[in-house]
Amino acid sequence: MDLTPQHIHAFQERILSWYQANKRDLPWRHTRDPYRILVSEVMSQQTQLSRVIPKYEAWIERFPTVFELSLSPIGEVLRLWSGLGYNRRALHLQKAAQVIVGEYKGEFPKEIGILLKLPGLGTYTASAVACFAFNEQIPVIDTNIRKVIAHEFFHGDLPQEKVIEDIARKILPQGKAYEWNQALMDYSSLILKDKKIPIPKQSHFLSSNRYYRGQTIKLLLEVSEISISGLWDFFDERNPIERGRLEEMLRSMEKDGLISIRSNKVSLPMSKLSD
Numbered sequence: 001m002d003l004t005p006q007h008i009h010a011f012q013e014r015i016l017s018w019y020q021a022n023k024r025d026l027p028w029r030h031t032r033d034p035y036r037i038l039v040s041e042v043m044s045q046q047t048q049l050s051r052v053i054p055k056y057e058a059w060i061e062r063f064p065t066v067f068e069l070s071l072s073p074i075g076e077v078l079r080l081w082s083g084l085g086y087n088r089r090a091l092h093l094q095k096a097a098q099v100i101v102g103e104y105k106g107e108f109p110k111e112i113g114i115l116l117k118l119p120g121l122g123t124y125t126a127s128a129v130a131c132f133a134f135n136e137q138i139p140v141i142d143t144n145i146r147k148v149i150a151h152e153f154f155h156g157d158l159p160q161e162k163v164i165e166d167i168a169r170k171i172l173p174q175g176k177a178y179e180w181n182q183a184l185m186d187y188s189s190l191i192l193k194d195k196k197i198p199i200p201k202q203s204h205f206l207s208s209n210r211y212y213r214g215q216t217i218k219l220l221l222e223v224s225e226i227s228i229s230g231l232w233d234f235f236d237e238r239n240p241i242e243r244g245r246l247e248e249m250l251r252s253m254e255k256d257g258l259i260s261i262r263s264n265k266v267s268l269p270m271s272k273l274s275d
Contacts, residue, residue, distance in 0.1 A: 003153075003170055011152065012173045012180075019183035022190060024049075027056060029182065034108035034133035035066050038096070041128045042089050042120070049189075055084055066097040066106055074257070075268040079221055085210065087217050091257055092120025110134045131177050139168035140181040144188035147197045156197050209249050212241055216250075216266070217258065225267040 026049070028040035039059060043052045059080050063069040069077070072094070081090035096118040100108060108129070109115055115126035130136035139145070141164060149167050150158045173180050212235065219226065219234060226234070228247065235241045241249075250266060253259045260269050 003167070008171050011171060015183050015187055016173070016176070016179065018191075019179065019186060022186065023182065024186050024190075027053060032133050032135075034129050035097075035100075036060060037133045038108075038121075038125070038129050039093065041125050041132075042093055043084060045089065045125075046086070047084055051083065055081070066100045066108075069094055070097040070101045073270065075221070075270070078217055078258075078268060082218060082221055085214050087213065087258055088256055089120065095119035096121065108133070110136075112136070112138075128181075131181055135178060137172070137175065137177040139165070139172050139177070141165065141168050142185065144185045144192075145181070147188045147192050147195070148184050150197050151192055151195055156195065158197060206239060209252075211239070212246070212249055213253055213258070215239075216253065217268075220259065220266065220268050225265050228261075228264050228266060231266060 026040075028036055031037065040052070040056055043056055043059070062076075062080055063072060074091070074094070077090050077094050078087060081087060084090075099118055100106060109118075110130065112126050112130050115121055115129055116123070118126075121129075124140065124142050127136075127138055127140045128142075131138055131140050145168065146158065146164055149164050150156055153167060215235070215238075216231065219231070228250065231250075232241070232243055232246055235246070250259065250261060254261050257269065260267050
């Protein structure tokens with residue numbers, strides 16, 4: 001698509017003017033602390049902000065810096081995370097905190113290449129931390145920004161990722177990356193929320209391993225320990241799962257560091273995560 005400078009300037013002016021009048025007041029927008037921005041970004045992945053805000057505030061109160069998070073028991077980390085889903089994100093956050101404490105003495109690396117080496121950080125999250133904490137002049141491309149580009153420049157059709165990346169770089173206002181990326185996210189969430197744009201959907205939740213993993217963690221936060229047979233009976237009364245699939249899922253969770261299995265009994269790990 002051939003975007004003229006006039007077209008780009010008009011689009012920038014429209015979005016930035018709208019943002020000044022309608023921007024959301026979110027707690028992590030009152031800080032440039034890279035740790036707090038990282039927490040907010042990881043929590044916000046595929047989770048409604050109405051659920052994220054109280055969880056974020058409770059998390060920061062309990063783990064105000066990477067030092068507290070790096071030293072905390074896994075059970076405490078998962079307890080604070082409970083309700084957000086995708087429990088591996090919490091473990092990745094703690095592992096990242098441990099790397100930052102152990103290798104960087106608690107100082108966040110600023111370079112995207114190094115941020116990408118931290119546990120659990122992909123291109124989007126590393127870019128968000130670099131932009132929102134360190135003012136890197138780069139586009140931060142998430143589902144919201146893809147929706148804006150598809151709606152504004154492709155009549156609602158979703159182009160290839162390379163095309164999206166190219167346009168995102170072209171429309172980035174010089175020196176205003178922080179404001180611009182936030183503006184596009186807010187515009188998508190508030191203006192385009194009812195627009196039908198073909199962003200890929202997740203598989204059905206209640207039949208997914210994500211559901212069973214999340215329910216297992218939630219149960220263990222309440223009962224501390226349960227036998228594999230007891231867990232199978234627990235699901236059989238609510239949302240049945242094949243025994244073989246359950247056991248395979250539990251082995252995967254143990255490998256991920258989410259649970260411990262001893263003598264056919266499942267529990268949360270007692271110690272903090274190792275590097």
